[in-house]
Amino acid sequence: MLRVRRIEEGLAELYKEQEMRTPAHFSVGQEAVAVGVCGALERHDVVYSGHRCHAHYLAKGGDLTALVAELYGREAGCARGRGGSVHLTDPEVGLIASSAILAQTIPVAVGSALSFKMDGARRVAVTFFGDGAVDEGVFHESLNWAAVRRLPVVFVCENNLYATHSPLSVRLPAGTEIYKRAAAYRIASERIDGNDLVAVYRGARQAVERCRRGEGPVFLECMTYRWLEHVGPLDDSDRGYRTVAEIAAWKRRDPMTRSARMLVAAKATTREHLAEIESQIQAELSEAVAAARRAPWPDPKDLLLDVF
Amino acid sequence: MRELTYADAIAEALVQGMERDPNVFVCGIGVDDHKGIFGTTRSAFERFGAARVFDVPIAEQALTGVAIGAALMGKRPVVVHARNDFMFLATDQMINLAAKTRYMYGGRLRAPIVVRSIVGKGWGQGATHSQSLQALFGHFPGLQVVMPALPRDAKGLTLAALRSEGPVVILEHRTLYSMKGPVPEAPEITPIGTAAVVREGRDVTVVATSLMVVEAMRAAERLATLGVEVEVVDCRSIRPFDRDSVLTSLAKTGRVVVADTSWVSFGVASEVASVCADEGFRHLRAPVRRIGLADCPAPVSLSLERAFYPDFRTITRECLAVLDRDPELRELESVEDSAFTGPY
Numbered sequence: 252m253l254r255v256r257r258i259e260e261g262l263a264e265l266y267k268e269q270e271m272r273t274p275a276h277f278s279v280g281q282e283a284v285a286v287g288v289c290g291a292l293e294r295h296d297v298v299y300s301g302h303r304c305h306a307h308y309l310a311k312g313g314d315l316t317a318l319v320a321e322l323y324g325r326e327a328g329c330a331r332g333r334g335g336s337v338h339l340t341d342p343e344v345g346l347i348a349s350s351a352i353l354a355q356t357i358p359v360a361v362g363s364a365l366s367f368k369m370d371g372a373r374r375v376a377v378t379f380f381g382d383g384a385v386d387e388g389v390f391h392e393s394l395n396w397a398a399v400r401r402l403p404v405v406f407v408c409e410n411n412l413y414a415t416h417s418p419l420s421v422r423l424p425a426g427t428e429i430y431k432r433a434a435a436y437r438i439a440s441e442r443i444d445g446n447d448l449v450a451v452y453r454g455a456r457q458a459v460e461r462c463r464r465g466e467g468p469v470f471l472e473c474m475t476y477r478w479l480e481h482v483g484p485l486d487d488s489d490r491g492y493r494t495v496a497e498i499a500a501w502k503r504r505d506p507m508t509r510s511a512r513m514l515v516a517a518k519a520t521t522r523e524h525l526a527e528i529e530s531q532i533q534a535e536l537s538e539a540v541a542a543a544r545r546a547p548w549p550d551p552k553d554l555l556l557d558v559f
Numbered sequence: 560m561r562e563l564t565y566a567d568a569i570a571e572a573l574v575q576g577m578e579r580d581p582n583v584f585v586c587g588i589g590v591d592d593h594k595g596i597f598g599t600t601r602s603a604f605e606r607f608g609a610a611r612v613f614d615v616p617i618a619e620q621a622l623t624g625v626a627i628g629a630a631l632m633g634k635r636p637v638v639v640h641a642r643n644d645f646m647f648l649a650t651d652q653m654i655n656l657a658a659k660t661r662y663m664y665g666g667r668l669r670a671p672i673v674v675r676s677i678v679g680k681g682w683g684q685g686a687t688h689s690q691s692l693q694a695l696f697g698h699f700p701g702l703q704v705v706m707p708a709l710p711r712d713a714k715g716l717t718l719a720a721l722r723s724e725g726p727v728v729i730l731e732h733r734t735l736y737s738m739k740g741p742v743p744e745a746p747e748i749t750p751i752g753t754a755a756v757v758r759e760g761r762d763v764t765v766v767a768t769s770l771m772v773v774e775a776m777r778a779a780e781r782l783a784t785l786g787v788e789v790e791v792v793d794c795r796s797i798r799p800f801d802r803d804s805v806l807t808s809l810a811k812t813g814r815v816v817v818a819d820t821s822w823v824s825f826g827v828a829s830e831v832a833s834v835c836a837d838e839g840f841r842h843l844r845a846p847v848r849r850i851g852l853a854d855c856p857a858p859v860s861l862s863l864e865r866a867f868y869p870d871f872r873t874i875t876r877e878c879l880a881v882l883d884r885d886p887e888l889r890e891l892e893s894v895e896d897s898a899f900t901g902p903y
Contacts, residue, residue, distance in 0.1 A: 297632070331665030340664045347631055348664060352655050358621040359656070362628020362636075369584070369610070369634070376628070389651070392621030399616060557666040558700050559725050559799065 252286045252448060253525065255306045256507050257532045258315065262305070262322065263484035265540065271322040273335035278306035280446075280478035283506035284409050285310040287451025288377060288471075291459050297345045297363050299356035299378045302337045302482075303409075304349035307379050312344035319539040325546040332549045333557075354380060354387035357406070361393050364402035364468075375462045376404045383414025385429050386422050394436040394470070403462035405455065406433065406470040409445060411477045416492040433470030445473030446506040449513070476501035560741035568710040568742045569599040569675075569731065572717035573637065574606055575746040580635060583721055584611040586622065587639030587675075596639050597677075597736055619645050623652035626672045627660070635721060636672050643676035643692050643730055657726040658701035671727075673720040678732045678769065678820060681864060686856035691821040693768065694830075696728045697798040703727045703751050704797040706820075708772035710740040712795055715749025723751065730797075732770045732820065752796045754804035760788035763814040763878045766805055766831050768794045771818035771850070777871035782878055789878060797827055805831060806839045813844035814881040818874050823851035845881040850874060 259277050266275060278285065281303070289298065289310035300307040308318060314329065321328030322336055330338050337351035347363070350356045360378035367374040384390050385408065397404050408429055412419055423429070433440035439461065443454045451473055458469035478498070480487035488498050514520045563571065577583045585600055591614050595601030604612040615622050619640065626636035640646055646653065653674070660670040679689040697704045703725060707713040713731065720727035757772060758779050765775040772793045779789035792808050794800070809815055815835050819828040828849035835847050853867045879885065 299628075329665065330663065330667070333665050334663045338663050340667055342667055348660075348668060350656065352651060355624070355651060355656055358624025358652070359628035359631065361621065362625035362630075363632045364628075365625055366629040366632035366634050369629075389618075389620045389624065392616065392618035393624065395616050396618065396621050396625060557661050559661070559703060 252282045252507050252510055253528060254532050255282045255286060255309045257529065258309060258536050259305055261533070261536045262319070263479065266484040270544075272324060273322055273337075274482050275305070275322065275336040275484070276303040276482050277479045277484065278303050280501065280505070281409055281411060281475045282306050283448040283451050283510070284407065284445045284473040284475055285379070287448050288379070288405070288407055288455040290452050291455035292345070292375065292377065294345055296375045296377065296459070297347050297360070299347055299360040299376070300339070300349035301353065301356065301380050301384065302349070302351045303381065304337065304339050304379075307349065308339040308341060308346050311341070311346040313339065313341040313346045315535060316539045316542050317341065320543040320546050323543040323546070324548065325543055326549045327543070327546040354384035354390045356380075357384065357390055358393040358396065360404050361397045361402055364397065364404035365400065368400070368402055373463045374403070375459050377407060378404065379407045379409060381414065382408060382410040382412065382419060382429060383422070384408075385432070386414070394433055394438060394468075397468040398436045398438050401465070401467035403465070404468045405458045405462060406438075406468065408470070408472045409475055410472055411475050413477065413481070413493065415481045416490075418492075428472075430470055430472035438468050438470045440470035440472070442472045442474065445475035446504045446509065448506055448510045475506075478502065560743060562739045563710050563742040564737055564739050565707070565710045565713045565731075566598050566736040568714035569717055570602045571742070572714040572721075572746070573600065573603045576718055576721035577603055577607055577611060579746065580721065582633060583635045583637065584613075585637040585639060586613050586615050586626070587641075588615060588617055589641065590614060590639050596641060597733070600639060619648035620652055623649040623657070623672070623674070627652060627657055627670045630670045630672050631668060637721070638672060638674045640674070640676040642688050643678055644687050644690050646674070646676055646692060653696070653702070653728075654699050658699045660701075661725060662701060669724050671724055673723075673727050673729065675717070675729045675731060678730055680732070680734050680770065680868065683859040683861070683864070684857070685859045689857045691730065691769070693730055693797045693819075694821055694826040697827065701725065702798060704730065705751055705795060706730045706732070706769040706797060707749075707795065708735065708767070708769050708793050709757070710738065711742045712749045712755070712793075714742050715747055716751065716795065718746050719748040719751050722748065727751065730769065734770050735773065738773065749795065752799035752801055754795050754801035755793045756790060756804065756808065757793045758789065758791040760790035760812065762788045762812055763816060763881055764790045764792060764805075764808040764812045765816045765818060765874060765878065766792045766794060766808075767818040768797070768827060769820045771820055771869075771874075774869070774871040775818055775874055778874035778878065781871065781875055787878060787882065794827075800830070800834070802834050802838065805834060809835055809839040810842045813842055815843070815847045816850065816874060816877045816881060817847065818850040818869065821851055822854060823849045824854065826851060845883070848877040848881055850877055
C-alpha cells in the first residue's frame with residue numbers, strides 16, 4: 252500500500268510538468284481496497300477496473316515501467332501508448348482491462364467468470380468500480396446475470412461518496428445502502444471499512460473462497476474517500492463541493508497510516524524498515540520515470556496497426 | 560450441389576463451427592426454445608445441449624459485455640439478437656469496447672465475439688423491428704460487419720466469423736431465411752472482406768447488400784428482356800469493404816446503381832457512391848444512383864410499407880435512368896414475399 256501511495260503521489264507531482272498527457276484519476280486515499288482485495292487473489296484470478304485504475308494495476312502486480320511509459324505515451328507502455336491512464340492492461344498478471352466508461356467492465360468480469368465456470372476452473376473474476384457506476388443500468392444487468400448463473404465474480408464497489416463532484420444524495424434515494432441493492436439480487440453482500448486494510452483483506456478472502464466453492468457471486472461495498480480531485484493531480488478541497496472538515500476527517504482515517512501504526516504496534520515491522528522501503532520505492536519510481544522518458548514514441552507509420 | 564435454405568445454412572454453420580472449436584458457445588434470448596431463432600439455433604442446441612446453447616436474461620448490454628469477458632478468456636461466444644434493432648441497447652459494449660479492444664489495449668487483448676442479428680422487413684413490423692444497422696456498425700474502425708445474401712454465404716460468412724480474431728457483426732435478413740440455394744456440405748468459408756459478382760453483365764453495375772442482391776437479380780432478369788445486361792455485385796462484407804470488386808465492375812460497365820437495405824443518407828449506399836467517385840471517376844459515364852429506404856421510420860400499414868421499401872422495380876427504373884432510357888416497363892408486376900405470412 253505504501254508503494255501504491257508513493258508511486259501515485261510521485262506521478263501526480265510529475266503530472267504538473269505536462270509531459271504526461273492522458274487524463275489520470277488518482278486513487279490516493281483509497282489504496283487499501285485495491286491492496287486488500289488483490290492480496291486475496293491468485294495470479295491466475297483476473298481483475299477489471301474502471302477509470303481510477305492505477306492502484307488496481309499495481310496491486311495485482313502490473314509492471315510499473317509499463318504503467319509509467321503508458322502515461323508518457325510511449326511504445327513501451329502497457330497499452331503501447333494507445334490506451335492511456337484509463338486503459339491499463341497487464342494480462343500476464345491478470346489485470347485484464349480497465350476502462351473510461353462507467354460500469355463498462357462490470358459485465359466483462361461477469362463474462363470471464365462465466366468462462367471459468369464453463370471450464371470448471373477454480374478461478375475468480377473481480378471487478379472494481381465506484382459508487383457512480385451503481386447508477387448505470389448495466390450494473391444492475393450484470394448483478395442479475397451473475398446471480399442467475401451463480402458465477403465466481405466479486406463485485407468491489409469503492410464507495411468514495413462522490414461521482415466526479417456529485418454527492419450520493421443527488422444520485423441515490425436518501426438512506427440507500429449500496430450493498431443492500433446487491434442483496435436484492437440475492438447476492439451475498441457486505442459493507443466494509445475500505446480504509447481498513449485488514450478488514451478489506453478478510454472480506455475479500457471470504458468472498459474469493461466462496462466463489463471458489465461455487466457458491467456464487469459476492470458484493471463488497473468498501474467505504475473510502477478520494478483525497479485528490481476527480482481527474483488530475485491537484486488537491487481540490489477549496490472548490491466547495493465537499494467540506495474541509497469532511498476531507499480532514501477522512502484524512503485522519505488514512506488507510507496507510509493506520510496500517511503502518513498497526514504493523515509497528517504488532518512488531519511486524521519497524522519505522523526504520525518502513526523508511527527503507529520508502530527509499531526503495533522512490534528509487535524504483537525514478538528508474539521507471541527515467542526509462543519511460545528515454546523510451547521511443549510510437550511510430551506514426553504504425554497508426555493503423557491492430558485495428559481489426 | 561444440394562440446396563439449403565438460408566436459415567438451414569446458418570444452422571449448419573453453427574453446428575460445424577461448434578464441432579471444430581469447443582470454445583464456441585451460443586447465447587441469446589430464446590436460442591434454446593422450440594423455435595430456436597427461426598430454426599437457426601435448434602440443431603446446435605439438440606447437438607450440444609444447454610452447456611453450449613443457452614438462454615439469457617433480457618439485458619443486451621450485459622449480454623454483450625459477458626460475451627466480451629468470456630472472449631477475453633479464450634471463448635468464442637456467439638450472441639444472437641432476434642432483431643438487430645435490439646443492439647442499440649448494447650452499443651456501449653459493441654462500440655466503446657469490442658470495436659476498440661485490440662487497438663486500445665495495445666494489441667494485447669482480443670475480443671472475438673460473433674454477434675448474429677436479424678433485419679426484419681414487412682408484415683407491419685414497424686419502426687423498431689425492421690431497421691438495418693450496417694452503416695452504424697460499419698462506421699467504427701474495429702468491427703467487422705457482414706451481410707450474407709445467398710445461403711452459401713450465410714454459411715460461409717458465419718464460419719469465417721467463428722474463426723476471426725476480432726469481433727464480427729452478422730446482419731442476417733429475415734426475408735432471406737426461407738430462400739434456397741446451393742450450399743456446400745463441407746465447412747467452406749466465405750472470406751470476410753470480399754464481395755462477389757453474382758451475375759455478369761456489361762451495361763450497368765448494381766452494387767447491392769443483403770436482400771437487395773435478390774431484388775437486383777430479379778431486376779436483372781427483367782432488364783435482360785430489354786437487352787440490358789446488368790452486373791450484380793453482392794457486397795457480402797460492409798467492413799472491411801471490398802472496393803476493388805466494385806471498382807473493377809465500374810471500370811467494365813461505367814455505370815453504377817447502389818441498392819442497400821437501409822437509408823441512403825450517411826449510409827452504405829452513399830459510401831459506395833463515394834468510393835466510385837473518389838477512385839473510379841474516370842470510368843463513370845453517368846452519376847451513381849443510390850437506392851434505399853424512404854427517408855422516414857418504417858411504417859406499419861401495408862399501403863405505406865409498399866411505398867417505403869425499394870424493390871426490383873426501383874432497381875430496374877434506376878438502371879434504365881443511368882442508361883438514359885425511358886422506364887419502358889411502366890407496369891412492372893408485383894412480387895410479394897409469399898413465403899412469409901407472419902407473425903414474427
